[in-house]
Amino acid sequence: MSGATPAANSLYSDVIRDRWRHPRHRGDLPGANAMAEDVNPLCGDRVRMMLAIAPEGRISEARFVGDSCAICTASADVVADLVSGRTRTEAAALEVSDVLAVLQAEIRPTRMRCATLPLSVLAQALDGKPKS
Amino acid sequence: MRLDELTRRDFPILERVVNGHPLIYLDSGASSQKPRAVLEAMNRYYERSHANVHRSIHTLGEEATELYEVARDAVQRFLGAPSREEVVFTRGTTDGLGLIAETIGRTLGKGDEIVVTELEHHSNLIPWQLVAKDRGAVLKAVPVRDDGTLDLAALDRLLTARTRVVAFAHVSNVLGTITPAKEIIGKARAVNALTVVDGAQAAPHMRLDMSALGCDFYVLSAHKMLGPTGIGVMYGRRAVLDRLEPGRGGSEMIKEVWIDHAQWNDLPWRFEPGTPPIAEAVGLTAAIEYLEKLGMDRVAEHERALTRQTMEGLSRIPGVTVYGPPVGVDRGAVVSFAIEGLHPHDVAALLDAEGIAVRAGHHCAMPLMRRLGVVGTTRATFSVFNSPDEVSRLLTTVAGLRSAL
Numbered sequence: 263m264s265g266a267t268p269a270a271n272s273l274y275s276d277v278i279r280d281r282w283r284h285p286r287h288r289g290d291l292p293g294a295n296a297m298a299e300d301v302n303p304l305c306g307d308r309v310r311m312m313l314a315i316a317p318e319g320r321i322s323e324a325r326f327v328g329d330s331c332a333i334c335t336a337s338a339d340v341v342a343d344l345v346s347g348r349t350r351t352e353a354a355a356l357e358v359s360d361v362l363a364v365l366q367a368e369i370r371p372t373r374m375r376c377a378t379l380p381l382s383v384l385a386q387a388l389d390g391k392p393k394s
Numbered sequence: 395m396r397l398d399e400l401t402r403r404d405f406p407i408l409e410r411v412v413n414g415h416p417l418i419y420l421d422s423g424a425s426s427q428k429p430r431a432v433l434e435a436m437n438r439y440y441e442r443s444h445a446n447v448h449r450s451i452h453t454l455g456e457e458a459t460e461l462y463e464v465a466r467d468a469v470q471r472f473l474g475a476p477s478r479e480e481v482v483f484t485r486g487t488t489d490g491l492g493l494i495a496e497t498i499g500r501t502l503g504k505g506d507e508i509v510v511t512e513l514e515h516h517s518n519l520i521p522w523q524l525v526a527k528d529r530g531a532v533l534k535a536v537p538v539r540d541d542g543t544l545d546l547a548a549l550d551r552l553l554t555a556r557t558r559v560v561a562f563a564h565v566s567n568v569l570g571t572i573t574p575a576k577e578i579i580g581k582a583r584a585v586n587a588l589t590v591v592d593g594a595q596a597a598p599h600m601r602l603d604m605s606a607l608g609c610d611f612y613v614l615s616a617h618k619m620l621g622p623t624g625i626g627v628m629y630g631r632r633a634v635l636d637r638l639e640p641g642r643g644g645s646e647m648i649k650e651v652w653i654d655h656a657q658w659n660d661l662p663w664r665f666e667p668g669t670p671p672i673a674e675a676v677g678l679t680a681a682i683e684y685l686e687k688l689g690m691d692r693v694a695e696h697e698r699a700l701t702r703q704t705m706e707g708l709s710r711i712p713g714v715t716v717y718g719p720p721v722g723v724d725r726g727a728v729v730s731f732a733i734e735g736l737h738p739h740d741v742a743a744l745l746d747a748e749g750i751a752v753r754a755g756h757h758c759a760m761p762l763m764r765r766l767g768v769v770g771t772t773r774a775t776f777s778v779f780n781s782p783d784e785v786s787r788l789l790t791t792v793a794g795l796r797s798a799l
Contacts, residue, residue, distance in 0.1 A: 305769070
């Protein structure tokens with residue numbers, strides 16, 4: 263079999279598939295001055311977010327590493343995308359709906375934690391406290 | 395006739411269509427489906443005989459008590475336990491292991507040692523961590539070798555005069571490894587340690603004989619062996635139960651009570667505080683009778699064939715890794731695998747889209763995942779109702795997944 267199965271097409275949007283195969287922001291960020299790491303207790307997935315924040319509070323670059331599923335990886339990649347160039351305050355105001363809008367996918371309740379983990383790690387990186 | 399041909403129609407849930415496909419349920423290791431006989435027995439009990447057990451002096455109370463205690467006899471028979479007083483009902487395996495850890499824990503002192511293994515389910519690890527922390531005891535683990543078996547030479551080194559407990563799984567819920575229980579029990583005995591066996595994955599799939607095994611404790615869950623959720627069994631060897639103080643207090647487990655002390659009830663009720671899961675006990679009886687009618691040796695043979703078919707089929711698919719003991723080594727009805735480039739959760743979601751239910755993740759065995767160097771695996775587990783055709787469907791679907799995402 264080659265290419266995506268109909269099942270995969272209904273489960274994962276093109277955005278998720280693309281960012282899972284080719285994430286733009288995956289890898290270490292040697293110059294990071296803010297970072298956090300957390301796990302999804304349901305599956306053991308782990309994501310680390312690294313931010314390079316300029317003195318005036320603007321995020322110049324964001325990268326992530328982790329061992330995670332397609333939804334979580336794509337979500338982390340989108341989060342890194344969205345925060346780049348924004349101020350700490352703007353980044354902290356990011357909502358799950360912002361990420362889901364980019365992912366263009368119907369995330370089922372059992373996988374929602376996969377989508378939200380990177381955002382929660384971002385919040386921890388920004389203020390050292392988990393986002394509720 | 396194959397076992398699945400014989401049993402399939404007894405499981406109403408197998409008529410379900412999931413995501414446009416007939417359900418293929420390969421997650422019995424997490425919780426099995428229930429035959430109609432179990433559901434009907436529980437319904438009948440609630441519709442005709444329900445009351446509280448043991449102290450109700452009326453007809454329904456007597457019927458309920460009788461049905462509850464009949465379940466104990468069924469379990470005694472199923473386990474090959476020497477006496478019914480050794481069969482204690484719990485809420486499940488986790489509850490049973492917690493009860494044992496708390497109860498034995500009270501007898502432990504600073505520097506006493508508890509030995510577990512690297513392949514334990516968290517349910518047989520965390521209670522011992524809590525006990526070790528509480529009592530100042532030392533927790534050690536027998537390592538797992540690359541082929542998924544336990545390093546028994548290491549066990550020999552870990553056992554000392556201070557070893558008080560050796561707790562281990564009879565069958566690994568991740569790798570399917572059947573541990574050499576008798577040998578481990580013999581070694582533990584030699585240093586006078588108590589033995590606790592987690593039988594959650596073994597009880598549904600093989601003939602058990604407590605007398606021959608010789609362990610001090612054996613625990614299981616009804617819901618993994620065609621029975622209902624909410625009830626489990628703690629078998630405890632009488633000589634050990636007799637000298638242990640009850641782990642938990644409440645009604646039922648006492649004979650006489652004063653404000654400042656109490657006299658404990660006889661076995662097994664000493665370890666069963668509160669109103670027990672009565673309907674669930676009735677369901678467990680029906681599940682045991684169902685398995686007995688099939689014959690546990692036949693059950694084991696059927697599941698062995700499915701497991702072998704799965705392992706051989708998966709091994710032939712490029713990019714698929716199968717974990718645990720190789721084909722040819724007997725294992726429980728468990729096959730964990732990985733597909734290169736795909737995360738286990740995505741594998742499970744893609745299989746679900748084809749109506750195939752498997753489990754994915756760390757399977758509550760994070761130390762073992764760390765040992766394997768993975769965050770999780772995808773796991774197929776089998777029961778009496780699964781067919782070779784279902785395994786073929788799994789294999790075909792897995793073969794097409796690598797390019798699916």
